[in-house]
Every structure is written in structure tokens, then in C-alpha cells.
Amino acid sequence: MSEQTIAETELAQDEEQSSHVSVQVLTFLLDDEVYGVDIRQIQEVLEYRKVTRVPRSQPFLLGVINLRGKVVPVLDLRRLFDMTLAEITVNTCIVIIDILLDGEKVSIGILTDAVREVVELPVSEISAPPRIGSRVNNRFINGMGKHEGDFIVILDVQKVMADEEFNAMLDVVSDEALADEEGDSSDNSGHD
Amino acid sequence: MIAPLETFQIEAREHLVNLEAALLELEEQPEESEAIDTAFRAIHTIKGAAGMFGFQQLTDFAHHLETALDKLRQGKLDVSKTFIEIFLDAGDLMAEMLEDTEFSAGQTISSEKLLERLYQIAPEDDPRKSLIQAPEVQGEPASEEAIYRVRFKPDRDSFKNGFDAMPVLRELTSLGTAEVICKHENLPAFNQLEPQASYLSWELLLVTEASKDTLMDAFMFVADEWQIQVDEIDIHDTDEDADKLGELLVARGNVAKQALDEALGEKPAIGSLLKEQGVVQEEEVKAALKEQQLTRKVKAKKQAGKSQATVRVPAEKLDSLMNLVGELVIVQARLNQVSDAVNNDDIEGIAEELELLTTQMRDETFGIRMMPIGSTFGRFRRLVRDLSSELGKSIQLDTQGADTELDKVVLDKLADPLIHLIRNSIDHGIEPTEDRLALGKTPTGNILLSASHADSQVVITIKDDGRGLNKDKIKAKAIEKQLITSKDQLTDEQIHQLIFEPGFSTAAKVSDISGRGVGMDVVKRSIMELGGKLSIDSAVGEGTELTIRLPMTLAIIEGLMVAVGTEYYVLPLNNVEECIELTQSNTHAKTRRRIVELRGQQIPYLSLREWFEVPGDEPPIQQVVITHSGSERFGFCVDEVVGQYQTVIKRLGKLYEGVSGFSGATILGDGSVAMILDPVALIDSVSSSEFGENTTQPIRMQS
Numbered sequence: 035m036s037e038q039t040i041a042e043t044e045l046a047q048d049e050e051q052s053s054h055v056s057v058q059v060l061t062f063l064l065d066d067e068v069y070g071v072d073i074r075q076i077q078e079v080l081e082y083r084k085v086t087r088v089p090r091s092q093p094f095l096l097g098v099i100n101l102r103g104k105v106v107p108v109l110d111l112r113r114l115f116d117m118t119l120a121e122i123t124v125n126t127c128i129v130i131i132d133i134l135l136d137g138e139k140v141s142i143g144i145l146t147d148a149v150r151e152v153v154e155l156p157v158s159e160i161s162a163p164p165r166i167g168s169r170v171n172n173r174f175i176n177g178m179g180k181h182e183g184d185f186i187v188i189l190d191v192q193k194v195m196a197d198e199e200f201n202a203m204l205d206v207v208s209d210e211a212l213a214d215e216e217g218d219s220s221d222n223s224g225h226d
Numbered sequence: 227m228i229a230p231l232e233t234f235q236i237e238a239r240e241h242l243v244n245l246e247a248a249l250l251e252l253e254e255q256p257e258e259s260e261a262i263d264t265a266f267r268a269i270h271t272i273k274g275a276a277g278m279f280g281f282q283q284l285t286d287f288a289h290h291l292e293t294a295l296d297k298l299r300q301g302k303l304d305v306s307k308t309f310i311e312i313f314l315d316a317g318d319l320m321a322e323m324l325e326d327t328e329f330s331a332g333q334t335i336s337s338e339k340l341l342e343r344l345y346q347i348a349p350e351d352d353p354r355k356s357l358i359q360a361p362e363v364q365g366e367p368a369s370e371e372a373i374y375r376v377r378f379k380p381d382r383d384s385f386k387n388g389f390d391a392m393p394v395l396r397e398l399t400s401l402g403t404a405e406v407i408c409k410h411e412n413l414p415a416f417n418q419l420e421p422q423a424s425y426l427s428w429e430l431l432l433v434t435e436a437s438k439d440t441l442m443d444a445f446m447f448v449a450d451e452w453q454i455q456v457d458e459i460d461i462h463d464t465d466e467d468a469d470k471l472g473e474l475l476v477a478r479g480n481v482a483k484q485a486l487d488e489a490l491g492e493k494p495a496i497g498s499l500l501k502e503q504g505v506v507q508e509e510e511v512k513a514a515l516k517e518q519q520l521t522r523k524v525k526a527k528k529q530a531g532k533s534q535a536t537v538r539v540p541a542e543k544l545d546s547l548m549n550l551v552g553e554l555v556i557v558q559a560r561l562n563q564v565s566d567a568v569n570n571d572d573i574e575g576i577a578e579e580l581e582l583l584t585t586q587m588r589d590e591t592f593g594i595r596m597m598p599i600g601s602t603f604g605r606f607r608r609l610v611r612d613l614s615s616e617l618g619k620s621i622q623l624d625t626q627g628a629d630t631e632l633d634k635v636v637l638d639k640l641a642d643p644l645i646h647l648i649r650n651s652i653d654h655g656i657e658p659t660e661d662r663l664a665l666g667k668t669p670t671g672n673i674l675l676s677a678s679h680a681d682s683q684v685v686i687t688i689k690d691d692g693r694g695l696n697k698d699k700i701k702a703k704a705i706e707k708q709l710i711t712s713k714d715q716l717t718d719e720q721i722h723q724l725i726f727e728p729g730f731s732t733a734a735k736v737s738d739i740s741g742r743g744v745g746m747d748v749v750k751r752s753i754m755e756l757g758g759k760l761s762i763d764s765a766v767g768e769g770t771e772l773t774i775r776l777p778m779t780l781a782i783i784e785g786l787m788v789a790v791g792t793e794y795y796v797l798p799l800n801n802v803e804e805c806i807e808l809t810q811s812n813t814h815a816k817t818r819r820r821i822v823e824l825r826g827q828q829i830p831y832l833s834l835r836e837w838f839e840v841p842g843d844e845p846p847i848q849q850v851v852i853t854h855s856g857s858e859r860f861g862f863c864v865d866e867v868v869g870q871y872q873t874v875i876k877r878l879g880k881l882y883e884g885v886s887g888f889s890g891a892t893i894l895g896d897g898s899v900a901m902i903l904d905p906v907a908l909i910d911s912v913s914s915s916e917f918g919e920n921t922t923q924p925i926r927m928q929s
Contacts, residue, residue, distance in 0.1 A: 086793070086899040088878070089838035090911075091885045098878065098891055100899050103553045105876040105891045135880050142881070 056156045059179065061186055062129065062146040065117045067169070069146075070153070070179065070186040075131050077141055079149050082126040092203055096145060101130065108143035114194070115170050120147060133192045144191065153186070155179040160188065173197060230388040233538075234275050235324050241268040242317050242324075247604045249313050250611065256305035265313070266295045272320065274446050278393050284323045287337045291316055294344055303347070312343050314608070372434065372458050374441055379427035379453040386422050389448050395428065397444040402434025427453070541634075544595055551591045552782070552874035556893050558584045559872070563896075588782070595635070599677045599686070600628025602641050606648055606675060613652045620659050620669055621652060626676035632684050636756055636776060640686075643749040647688050647772055648673065650746070655692030655770055665767070667691065680775075683800075689771040695764035697721050703730065719857075722762040726750040754906075757889070759855075783875060785892070785902065787868040788851060791840040794900040796873050796892055797862065801853040801905050805867050808848040822850050822861055831861030832912055855906045862905070875902060886911045 059070035060079075080101075085108050087097035094113035098105045108128055112119055125148035130141050163175035170187060174194045179186040194200055248264040255261070273288035291313065297303040319336055376398060380391055398404060407429045414425065432441070438456055445454050558581055565577040603625045614621040632640070656662075656671030663669055674689040697718065704710045704724045716724075724730060726746045753760045758776035777783070777800075785796035786805075806824060821828050831850050834840070850861040873892035882888075887908035888901050 084898055086891070086901065088882055088885055088888065088901060089840075090887065091882060095881060098882075098899050100893045100897055103549065103556070103876075103893065105878060105893070105899055107879060107881045138880075140879060 056154050057160065057179075057188075058152055058154050059186065059188060060129070060152050061150040061181070061184075062127070063148045063150065064111055064115075064146055065120070065169075068150070068181075068184045068186045069170075070155075070188045071129065071131060071191060072176070072188070073152055075133065075191060077130040077132050080128040080130060080143070082122055082128060082145075085128075099128065099143060101141065101143075104141065106130065106141045106143050108145055110145050112145070114200075117169065123147070131191050133195055135195055142191065142195070153179075153181045155181065155186070155188075163187075231279055234279050236538075238272050238275060238324050239321065241272050242321050243604060244268045245317050246314065246608055249310050249317070250604070250607050252305050253307070253310045253611075259299075262295065262299050266292065266299060269295060271446070274443070278389060278447055281323065283334065283337070284320060287316075287323070287341070288320065290341050290344065306347065308343075308347055312340060312347075316340050316344075374430075374432045374434065374438065375455075375457045376430040376432055376441060377427070377453075377455040378445065380424045380448065381451040381453075382423045382425075384424045384448070384451065387451075389451070391424075391426070391428065394444050394448070395430075398430055398432060398441065401436045401440065402432055404433070405431045547591055548595065551588050554584055555588060555782070555872060555874055559894075560896070592633075592782070595633050596631035597634045597637050598629045599632055599637060599684075600625070600630075602637065602644070603628055603675065605641070606644065609645060609648060610652060610673065613649065614656075614671075617652065618658065619652065619656055619671060621656055621671045621673060623648075624672065624674045626674065627678045630677035630679060630684060632677075632776070639752065639756055640774075640776070643752050643774075644675075644686070644688070646746070646749045648675070651688060651690040651692065651770065655690040655694075657693050684776045686774040686776070687771055688774075689769060691769040694766040694769055695722055695725070695762070696766060700724050719761070719763075722764055725762070726760070783873055783902070785871045785873045786851065787871040787900070788834075788849070788862070788864040789866040789868055790834045790838065790864050791842045793838070793840060794868070794894060794898075795834065795864070796871060796900055796902045797851060797853065797905065798889070798902070799870065801855060803852045803854050803859065805849055805851050806861075808850050808863060820863075824852065827859075829859050829861050831863050832909065833863040835863070835865070837908075837912060853905045855909075860905070860909055862903075862908075873902060 058073045060073050060076055061068050061070045063069070080099075083099055085097040085099055088095065094110050096108040096110040096113075098107050100106075111117075127146050127149045128143040129146055129149065130143050132139060132141055134140075160177040160179045162177060163172045164178065165172070170189070174189055174191075174197070176188040176190045176193075179188055245265050245268040248261040248268070251258055251261040252265070269288050269292045273285050273292060276282075276284040276288060294303065294309075298305065298309075303309070319333065319340060323333055323337075378391075378394070380389065384391075395406060399406065409427045409429060410425065412425045412427070413419070419425075434441075438458060441456050442449070442454075445452065448454075558577075561577050561580065565573045606625075607623055610621055610623040651673050656673070657665070657667075659669050662671065668691075672691045674687070676689075677684060677686045679685070700721055701710070701716070701724075704721075704727070705712050707727075707730060709724060709727050709730065710716065726749070730746065750760050753774055753776070756776055758774055761773045761775075762770065763773070764770040784799040786799050786802050787794055787796050789795075806822070808822065820831055820833065822831050823829075829852060835842075835844060845865050848863050848865060849867050850863050851867065852859060852861045854860075875890040876892060877890055878885075878888065887904055889904040889907075890902045891899050892902055894900050
């Protein structure tokens with residue numbers, strides 16, 4: 035218990051310190067734009083491997099892969115952000131990100147067109163997400179950085195996962211099934 | 227590592243469970259002295275441990291209980307219903323008290339109220355003494371005084387672990403007249419001093435009437451970690467002076483000469499006392515030494531035996547062990563594949579041998595997680611007791627197969643559904659005593675809770691001899707609730723199953739215990755989540771029997787691997803009946819369910835290719851895997867049946883919680899992932915999307 039609290043405080047301190055200096059961001063390409071994720075969230079980068087699809091799930095959930103014995107879901111950001119779909123190429127990578135989901139640490143893969151590099155961005159040069167003009171919903175963006183002439187959209191995957199709309203989409207399937215069931219048994223109001 | 231405080235709480239809770247079991251046993255057999263002992267031990271241990279961790283109020287409370295129990299043990303009190311009731315309540319209160327060291331006023335009041343009740347039946351006589359004159363001392367002449375030399379040295383981490391020396395010293399000094407010497411020769415230089423470590427040791431000379439065992443009791447919770455030595459100094463042999471004793475002590479290497487001089491010099495009282503009474507001849511000491519050696523040996527043996535008996539392991543460690551074994555099983559499957567392919571005798575031999583070991587290891591590991599179901603029976607007994615007295619019914623709970631083992635995870639999740647079902651039997655099933663007598667039944671209702679193994683399943687039944695299910699009433703109710711229409715032709719079993727529908731409740735009155743109709747559907751769902759099945763059998767006037775069938779473990783299943791296009795799926799083998807070739811398909815049906823004929827019987831089947839929208843064309847010959855769930859049979863049409871496959875179930879995680887039809891995923895020999903199908907859920911989701919008007923799901927899938 036106490037260890038965890040210590041770890042958390044350290045993390046918080048880390049965040050505080052780095053926010054005064056700079057952030058290291060792994061950059062990757064998605065539909066010809068440069069995106070970045072804080073490397074502290076990133077567990078590893080995998081070459082594309084066969085993703086086993088889970089039939090009848092949301093399209094942006096690409097499927098699952100085997101990561102050293104763990105079954106890890108892979109997100110297709112192009113579908114999530116309504117971009118045009120692309121073929122899998124030799125450059126396609128799966129970036130494994132650790133996030134907290136309902137207090138539980140889970141790994142999630144995100145499909146990227148290509149992984150570029152780790153860049154260090156001074157915090158002072160990261161600007162707030164633009165109100166308009168971004169293809170990705172503002173809610174999922176931590177900020178915009180600039181590196182060697184490229185704009186980097188810094189994503190917050192944790193925010194994506196915590197997003198209500200996103201979760202509502204996940205629940206759609208089960209809700210429908212439930213609604214159907216109720217309709218089936220000629221609407222009883224017994225769900226109290 | 228688990229924090230000591232947590233360990234204490236866990237252990238104390240276990241003791242409370244033992245206490246409850248003992249009390250319930252006592253209620254049935256008041257003469258059972260073993261049960262009294264168990265109860266006494268539980269309270270005594272909690273009291274002592276609570277003291278060490280600063281749960282002062284709990285200690286005081288437990289002390290009073292202990293006193294009363296002791297009277298019971300000595301036969302000064304009789305077991306009465308009130309007595310058992312008070313103690314059951316006390317157990318509940320202690321469980322509450324365990325949660326925090328700061329006691330709420332409410333707890334204080336309820337503890338005082340309980341004690342008041344207790345003293346009405348067991349008048350308190352001299353509260354403090356009764357503890358000290360614990361039964362061990364009984365029978366010994368009170369005037370018999372002895373001198374003990376008690377030496378103890380806490381282990382280095384003692385303070386860090388929350389064990390202070392002060393409570394021990396306090397307890398020891400309360401037993402008689404004591405001289406305490408604190409030894410600090412191990413204290414390092416100041417700059418090397420670790421503030422949290424314990425460097426000190428103590429020596430006590432204790433004049434007391436208490437027995438050695440009582441002294442040792444003070445060390446009950448640190449006996450394993452601390453260096454402890456308690457010797458009785460023989461005071462009956464006179465004629466020797468303190469110097470001789472000093473020599474002896476020094477010779478025995480127990481005490482540095484200086485420490486002895488210190489003791490003698492600074493504490494003239496004890497020195498002169500020893501001198502006056504004279505101390506210990508050499509032979510006596512030798513004898514004592516031998517005796518001591520012997521007892522040490524015996525003790526060491528005992529302790530060795532103790533540590534062999536049980537080891538407390540955090541559940542996460544077991545989980546990760548399970549995962550590793552799961553990995554091993556997968557690697558084993560891969561090795562088998564490779565060895566089949568290369569056709570090399572040596573490799574084949576190794577693969578076979580490894581397979582043998584892997585299987586053994588898997589079984590052993592699973593065995594570790596298995597817990598006897600009897601560990602939960604205790605609380606059901608309490609439930610029956612409390613509820614039946616509340617409702618004024620007389621009910622007897624019998625249990626069978628307490629040693630039937632189940633995966634701990636399953637067992638934990640099973641407790642609530644079982645409680646619900648038993649409550650239901652008590653509330654709705656068993657009639658009040660008068661009604662029973664009028665019906666010519668025994669006045670006491672009977673509930674039988676039994677567990678047994680059948681094949682790879684665990685079967686749990688709850689059987690009562692109550693009024694049974696009234697089919698007409700259920701039907702009427704179901705029609706009223708619009709669960710069925712009056713035209714529906716239902717079999718008895720289907721009617722019985724109606725009580726598991728959401729929103730169904732047959733009891734005319736809503737009681738505290740059950741009858742809100744929220745219970746049974748939840749029960750059914752949670753049992754289905756465990757991969758189990760719930761069936762019901764009932765005869766009006768004779769009783770109801772509920773049967774729960776559960777898989778023994780949730781982690782590994784035997785599966786049948788099938789292929790559809792380039793995708794692989796696994797069906798749980800215990801659902802599979804047979805596989806047949808699809809010769810003619812009923813293409814007229816508009817629904818996704820189609821019909822295949824098997825030995826004259828028409829069985830609906832689902833095309834996985836279609837439902838899962840697998841790309842590609844159907845092969846000329848398809849296979850149908852016939853599965854069953856209860857008495858219902860249905861088929862799954864696949865391209866190819868690959869073969870039997872032992873699978874480790876991996877959870878899909880939160881992102882896929884909304885997707886039904888899969889019980890998880892597994893990792894194949896080549897490292898890729900295959901989905902494990904849940905046939906029942908799959909069929910349910912198909913039929914619900916057929917009847918629901920908005921089948922938006924497939925449309926969205928195509929986008």
C-alpha cells in the first residue's frame with residue numbers, strides 16, 4: 035500500500051519536474067501527420083504482426099495480439115479518428131501503451147503507419163491544442179509541439195480511454211443485446 | 227510482503243470464523259468440550275494479538291468474552307441459546323472493530339451493551355484476575371512461587387514489523403514481582419545506528435505463581451522471530467550462594483559475568499532474595515540443561531511441523547504461477563507440433579517426457595488453488611440460524627461433501643449466489659412450523675446443501691423439503707408480468723426456469739430477506755458467468771431442488787479447434803456432442819439459424835462464416851459441430867474441424883466487455899491468438915438480434 039503511494043508521489047514529482055523542463059515524446063505517422071505520445075506511457079514498439087480480429091466488435095477495435103502470453107487489444111486510430119484507411123506496409127508498427135483503466139494497469143496497442151523517433155520538446159514550446167483545424171478531437175490532445183519544422187500532435191491515450199463517448203461506443207453492443215432481450219420478453223421493468 | 231497489521235487482521239478474521247463455527251457446533255452439542263476450546267483459543271489469540279497492535283478496546287472486549295468462556299470451560303456456566311447469541315453478536319462486533327484502531331462511539335456502546343447482556347447470564351467476578359489464573363494454573367497450589375529467568379532478544383526487524391517489546395514486558399511483569407535488566411552491548415556506534423532496528427535484549431528475573439506456559443504465552447506472537455528463553459530457577463535446593471549461581475550462569479554462557487554483577491550489584495533485592503532462598507546445584511542445572519535441550523528439540527520439531535502444515539502465500543503469486551504454467555502448456559503444445567513435423571525420435575522422446583511433466587505440474591498448480599467448499603459452509607449455517615429465528619421457522623441445515631474442492635476464484639464468486647438461494651429456500655420454501663404440522667410433515671424443515679464431483683464438474687445442490695414451486699402461480703405471475711402469454715405451451719422445467727427471469731417475484735409480500743425479485747436473475751447470471759448452469763426441480767408440497775453445475779477451474783479448458791476461412795476458433799469440448807458433414811443445407815430460411823437433420827432430429831445451426839463475416843468463399847464440404855446446453859442442441863457450421871486442443875483461457879479485457887459470444891482468447895502453438903467461443907452466449911446474441919428490429923450491428927460492421 036505505502037509503496038504504491040510512494041511510487042505515485044514520485045510519479046507526480048516526476049511529472050512536475052519534467053513539466054518545468056521538457057517532455058520526451060515518441061513520434062509516429064498517421065495519415066501523413068506526425069503524432070506523439072509521452073514516452074513514459076509507452077511500453078514498447080512492435081513490428082506489425084497478425085492481429086486476431088474479434089468478430090462483431092467495434093471497427094476501431096482491430097483485434098487482439100499475443101504479447102508474451104498476454105492478450106493485448108489493438109486500436110486502429112485511423113478508424114477512431116475517421117481517417118481514410120491504409121494498407122499494412124513494412125513500416126506499420128504497433129505501439130504498446132500502458133494506461134490505467136478503472137484503476138487497473140492495462141496494455142493497449144495502437145496501430146501506426148510508421149514510428150519515427152523520440153524527440154525532446156521543451157515544455158515552453160508546447161502550445162495548447164488548436165480550437166479548430168485539427169483532425170483529431172481536442173479532447174484527446176495534450177498539446178501541439180514543433181520539431182524540425184513538423185507539427186507534432188501530442189495524444190493522450192489515457193484520455194481517449196476515459197472518454198465518455200468512447201466508452202459509450204464500447205457499451206453499445208451490450209446495451210443493444212440487453213434492449214433486444216427486454217423487447218423479447220415483452221418489456222418488463224424488472225431491472226431495478 | 228504482507229504488512230504485519232494486515233496479517234493480524236487476516237488471521238483474526240480467520241479466528242472469528244473458527245469462533246463462529248465452534249459456537250454453532252456448541253449450540254447443537256453443548257457438551258462438546260473441543261468446540262469450547264476452539265472458541266477459547268480464538269478469542270484468546272485475538273485478544274493477545276490485538277494488544278500487540280494497539281487495538282486496546284478490542285483487547286478489553288475480548289478479555290471479558292474470554293473470562294466468560296473460561297467459566298464455560300470450567301463448567302461454572304451452561305451453554306444456552308442466549309449465550310450463543312451473545313457470542314455470535316460479539317464475533318460480528320469484533321469483526322467490525324478489526325477494521326480500525328479508532329473506535330467509534332457506536333462500537334463502544336454496542337460492546338458495552340453486549341457485555342451487559344453477557345453479565346446477566348454470567349456474573350462477573352473479579353474481572354482482572356480470572357485472566358491471569360487461566361486454566362493452566364488451575365489445580366496448582368496457589369502459594370507455590372517460582373523464580374524464572376526469562377531472556378529474550380527481539381529480532382532486528384521486530385520494531386519495523388510492529389512488534390514492540392513493551393507489551394511483552396508489561397504482561398510478564400504483571401504476573402508477579404520482576405526485576406528487568408535491559409542489555410545493550412549490541413548497540414553499535416552512533417553513526418552506524420539504524421534507528422528502526424532493534425539492538426536490545428532483556429533479561430527478567432520473575433517471581434511468580436504462574437506456570438512457565440503462561441510466561442511463554444506472552445511471546446505468543448513473536449515466538450518464531452525472537453530469541454526467547456525461559457528457565458525456572460530451582461529454589462528448593464538451599465545451601466549455595468549467589469556467587470555459585472553467578473559461576474553457573476557464566477559457565478552456561480547464558481550471561482556475561484558483568485551482567486550478573488550488575489544484576490547483583492544494582493538490584494540488591496533480587497540478589498538477597500536469591501541468596502536467602504539459595505539457588506541451584508550443579509547437578510540440578512545440568513538436569514535443567516538437559517531438560518531444556520529436550521524441550522528445545524521438541525519445540526523445534528513442533529515448529530518444523532507447524533511450518534510444514536501451512537504456508538501463507540499472497541493470491542497474486544499463485545496467479546502468476548498459474549500464468550507461467552499456462553505459458554508452459556502452450557510451449558508444450560508448440561513443441562509437440564514441431565516434433566511431429568521434424569519426425570526425429572530423440573525430439574519426440576523429449577517432447578513426450580516434457581508433456582508428462584507439464585501435465586503433472588499443471589495439475590499440481592491447479593491443486594494449490596483448490597479450496598474445499600466446506601470453508602464457506604460455516605457462514606451458511608449462521609445464515610440459516612439467524613433467518614429461521616427471525617422468521618419463527620424451525621430449520622435444520624445439513625451439509626454434505628464439505629471436502630469437495632473448487633478453484634478459489636470460483637468459490638469466492640459462488641458464495642453470494644448460494645446465500646441467495648438458501649435465503650430463498652428459507653423464506654419461500656420452508657413453511658412455518660404450524661403449517662408443516664398441519665401437512666403432516668416434521669416440524670423442523672430441512673435444507674440439504676451438498677457438493678460433489680461429477681466428471682470434470684462440481685455439482686452443488688440445495689434441496690429443501692418445503693412447499694415446492696407452484697406452477698400455476700408462477701404461470702399466472704409470468705403472464706401478469708408479460709413474460710409469457712397464456713397461449714405459450716411450457717414444459718415443467720421451462721415454467722420453473724421462469725423464476726430466474728428479471729423482475730419475477732412470486733412472494734405476495736416483499737420481505738427483508740427475499741421477494742423483491744432482484745435475486746434470482748442475478749443468481750443465474752453470476753452462475754453463468756462462472757461457466758456454470760443452474761437447473762431446478764420441484765414438486766408441490768414436497769420441496770425444491772436446485773442444482774448448480776460448475777467447471778472445476780476457470781483457467782484451462784479442453785477445447786475443440788475449428789477453422790473458418792483463415793481464422794481459428796475454439797469451442798469448449800464439454801459442450802460438443804459430435805461433428806457431422808453438412809450434406810444439405812436449408813437455404814430457404816431467412817434467419818441466420820438453419821436446420822440440419824441428425825438421425826431424424828432437426829437441429830438448428832449457425833454459420834460462423836456468415837455471423838462473423840469471414841471473408842472468402844465457403845468450401846465445398848463444410849462441417850457442423852453439434853453442441854448442447856442443457857437439453858437444447860444446436861450446431862455451428864465451420865470450414866474444418868482441426869482437433870482437440872487444451873487451452874489456457876486469457877481474458878479479453880475491458881475493451882471487449884461489450885462483445886458477447888466469447889469466453890476469452892487463447893494463444894495457439896504458433897503464437898497467434900484464437901478466440902474461445904461461448905456457445906450459449908453466441909446463440910443468445912444471434913436470437914436476440916433476430917427478434918430485435920434494429921439489427922444495426924451488422925450494418926455498422928460493414929462500414
